[in-house]
Amino acid sequence: MKQENKIFGILAIVLGAIALLGSWIPGINQISFLIAILALILGIVGLCLNRKNKKVLAIIGTVLSVASIVFAVGSQVIYNQIQKNAAQDTVSTNQAEEEFTWTKEQFDALKQGDILQRGAGGTNYDDVIKEHGQPSKESTTKKKDRENKVISYVSTGNNIQSVTLTFDKQEDGSFLLISKVAMGLE
Incomplete structure (x- = not known):
């Protein structure tokens, strides 16, 4: 086996790690999602370039980017649900205050x-x-x-x-x- 072409794997690892760190923070997780997509593309390119070589760095970068995508999407779903519940609580509170009083x-x-x-x-x-x-x-x-x-x-x-x-x-x-x-x- 030949030596691994490392540049795409290293870039995928670095970008995947940055995306993973930001995937939990509201607002930043959307940017992290985009960074994770870029890291995934670089990881796949690294895998394709190293078809007959070692692929350790490209595999690690690809796994990190997929994990970042999953966490970013999952946290966005959780944040949206929290906001939806808060909005419903506000509406319920307003409706309770404005009770129908007519007989x-x-x-x-x-x-x-x-x-x-x-x-x-x-x-x-x-x-x-x-x-x-x-x-x-x-x-x-x-x-x-x-x-x-x-x-x-x-x-x-x-x-x-x-x-x-x-x-x-x-x-x-x-x-x-x-x-x-x-x-x-x-």
């Missing part, structure tokens, strides 16, 4: 104002917000000389429940109820 009695107690009189006699928007908190969704529309505000409260639990209220803006800037729709209230 059928509360909904029925809302007074719809006269739609032709811009909601005169209807429940005030501010009173609804004080009692039930911020809605799940809110939008405002303007048509000609009228401005309407539509708010919705939607349950996040197993039973689908919702309350949608439409308010008409008064000359003093307040909003009065002109329409109410509920679904699933008990």
